[in-house]
Amino acid sequence: MTLKPQHLHPLALIQFSTRTIRDTFLYVVLAVIFCKNQLQPASWIIIVCALIGLAIVVAILRYWRFTYQITPTDISINKGLIFRKQLQIPYSRIQTLQVKQWFYLKPFHLTAVSIETSGHDGDDADASLPVVSQQIVDELRRLKRASGQLEQPKQPKIIKNADPTYAINWADLNTYALTSMGLVPILLGIWALYNKLDDLVPEHFKSQTINSLVHLGTLMLVGVLLVGLLLSLVLSYLSIIQRYYHFKLTLRGHELVTEKGFFQRNTITAAQNRIQAVVLRQTILRQLFHLISVQVLLASTATTDEDNDSLVILPVISETNAAVVRHYLPNLPENMPRYNRITRGGKWRLIRNAMLEALVLVVPICWFFRPWGLLSLLLFPLAWLFGWYAGRNAGVVWDSRLLFLQIGKHLHRETYVVEQSKIQSVTLKETFWMKSAGFMHVVVNIRQGNGNAAVEVRYLPTAVGQQLYDWYR
Amino acid sequence: MSHWEQLPLKMKTVWRLSAIGSAIAWLVILAILFVCHTIWHWPLWIMAVILGLGVIEVIVELVIIPYRYRFWRYHIADKAVEIERGFFFHKQTAIPINRIQNVTLEAGPLLQWQQLKAVSIETASTTHEIEAVLPHTAEHLKQQIIALAQEARDDA
Incomplete structure (x- = not known):
């Protein structure tokens, strides 16, 4: 237990810097566009370097000002460069805990933690620790669970079997990705792809292409459309595979823990009694094959970048096998x-x-x-x-x-x-x-x-x- | 207080005044257009169209007042608040009292002048409004909801 205020892991410096640089990037681009002709290339290099230097200084200051403190009853966070902000969250108030781990931070055993309470303003989590060691996360989890038990002292001691766990197999993940696609994502995919191409392809080349297309006639056009459709399908397929890679669901006491992701391992811990509703989603494809996807609505922003803003509990199971859900959601x-x-x-x-x-x-x-x-x-x-x-x-x-x-x-x-x-x-x-x-x-x-x-x-x-x-x- | 309540009768006055308010707003737009006409010679038919729209809008606003009043009612029972409005487009909402998180009383200048208050009832995810109540009803309502909410503590 760490009673002294602590800084984040030093690697947070890199993350802070890249974020500040990314935030200022737009201004740099705008500046380049507007004063393209006024300045020498040499002075440009100086200006860009200066901006990057400034971003790094800001990142260092922010790192230095960001401290957190884990006490037996709550976690407090101090941050802010000019306007100091102090947050204090008692463990018993924590609703969901979201842990994200990028693959490049894995060797260092570092993760990002977002903590959410039941208050509801803004789209961000109430508090987040961008780069901390795995130990801190385990500590937080333990303290949160301990505080939950204080509130319900009369929990019957169940003889501990292994926690019920569901791990997706490759065939199911594949089915899920293939049956997730509706009409709308496909069209969006094509549109996004077209926009990307529009940016990448030089103008004269494009007009040339269009000319030759006109010459080749409609058949060619249809072919290009089909290839585009296929590509966007493959892309959305891969992105779903990436997101739900090695999906795992565990019931730990009264908490549901889901874990998933290839590039970024995303772990969400939610208390069972915080679930607002259970949603069974079927695309027409899934209906044909008698498959369902089980999701829950949570009072939490941890799920905003998920499928339909809800937490996926079981990506895909067959209708005949649906009884499995009751291990995790006994209310059904x-x-x-x-x-x-x-x-x-x-x-x-x-x-x-x-x-x-x-x-x-x-x-x-x-x-x-x-x-x-x-x-x-x-x-x-x-x-x-x-x-x-x-x-x-x-x-x-x-x-x-x-x-x-x-x-x-x-x-x-x-x-x-x-x-x-x-x-x-x-x-x-x-x-x-x-x-x-x-x-x-x-x-x-x-x-x-x-x-x-x-x-x-x-x-x-x-x-x-x-x-x-x-x-x- | 478990029978259906109508909005206070003074609400009709407020609606009439607010119709006059929109008439003034239309007049201001017309005045601006007239200035544009004299300076930049904007065509006159724009003014005619705006005038027509304004007249229709204000008349409709005035004419539907009795209808609005007649078909707007609410009901505060022991367990739930209910709000009902409209006849041609009828809408009826039930909000159990133990789901209510917040009750906000508000009054704009017109409501203040008529000594009325608008009540916003917030749940964990939605907001419902009772357009106007008398001050003592507002206070009563607030007390009642707080008391009931304390009884049935049921966190979101």
Whole structure:
């Protein structure tokens, strides 16, 4: 235990410097663009060197001003160059602990720790120690666990078997990566790739390429598009593999610990009772192969760069094997109940709405891009499919404690299982016309990260919506 | 206090005043456009369009006041706060009292003048608003929610 204020590990200096340099980089670039002609190359080198020197000095000062102190009851952090900031966090207030380790820090046994409490402002963790030794992390974990036990002294002593652990195997990781891809990430990937190319390829070369493309004709264009599509698919596949590499889930006492990542090992520790909701996500691909991905919503920003802002618990398991989840989330029921589905009228309205949205897009496209714009008519069958899918998968059901919500959106199916006590509020919405036809939308608000996840089940029969509302109230 | 409450009647006055406020805002825009017209010869039809939009907006704001008032009500029971509004676009929200984290009372100049307060009810993830209540109701509400929240301590 270290009672004296401590500095970070000296390697933090390198990280601080690179960060300061990265932050000032934009200004340097701007300066270069604006005063390109005024200065000699030699003076440029001096200016850039001076800036880097300044960044290093700032980093040293920041390193020197950053101290932390681990006491038996809390951790305190002192930082700030000009404005001093002191943070103090009692261990019992810690909600999630996130540990990130870059591969290049591994040989030194160094990691970055983010500590979060339940307060909710800002997007950053409440406190973070950018570069500390593994020992400190273990110490923090131990103290946090010890403080938790003080609060619940009557924990029955269970005979210690090994902690339940799930480690992903290569085949599952592969399946997860392959089935994660929906339509939207693919399109985004293509767009990003195109933007990258746009920056890299010199202008005259590009116009040349385009000219030759025109000569080669449409066939070539289609080929290029296909190659781009394939490349973006491969890239998103690799990035998922990278992120969930050697994924491991452990239940330690009442805490869930997930560990994953190739370049950066990312460990998140979250208390079971902090889980806001369990989400089962299925893309249409996963549905075809009867696979589900189990995720949880946490009141924590540790998950902002995760898949859909929620913590992945089991990347992919088969529906028949889903009982495994109950080792880690004992609140879940053994069997999923039967849902109150929406009626044919509701389904028809969902299809109608999707078609109307498509209409809004199609009319101007057809009008302004006369011959080729007609291709956008293909959006109609797609919209019909989206609406049909949404109608097929919408439903709610509840028991005395748990609410189950299912929605289908853009060929993704999401199933939310949320405890009544974790629902922040419920809203019923209906227009005059829906009321006379006997439909209403139900919005269930659940905390997610530092914000709100509003889960909306649309066009439920009025009676079901009202019963749900009365159950909640 | 477990029956449905309407907004205080004075709220109609506040809404009327705020409609007058928007009328003034439209007039200011018109004045600016007129200046632009005299200096840079901006075409007059811009002014005509803005005038039309302004007149329609203010009239709509005034006309829907009785509707807004009639279909806006709230209800504070032992266990939950409920807010209901609208007829053509009906919306009904339930917030159990033990989910409430914060109650904020606010009053802009118009509300202050009419001695009313707006109440924001915050949960761990959402914010809901009761547009206006009388001061003693506001105080009562705050006390009640704090008392109930202390009873049912249920941290997010």
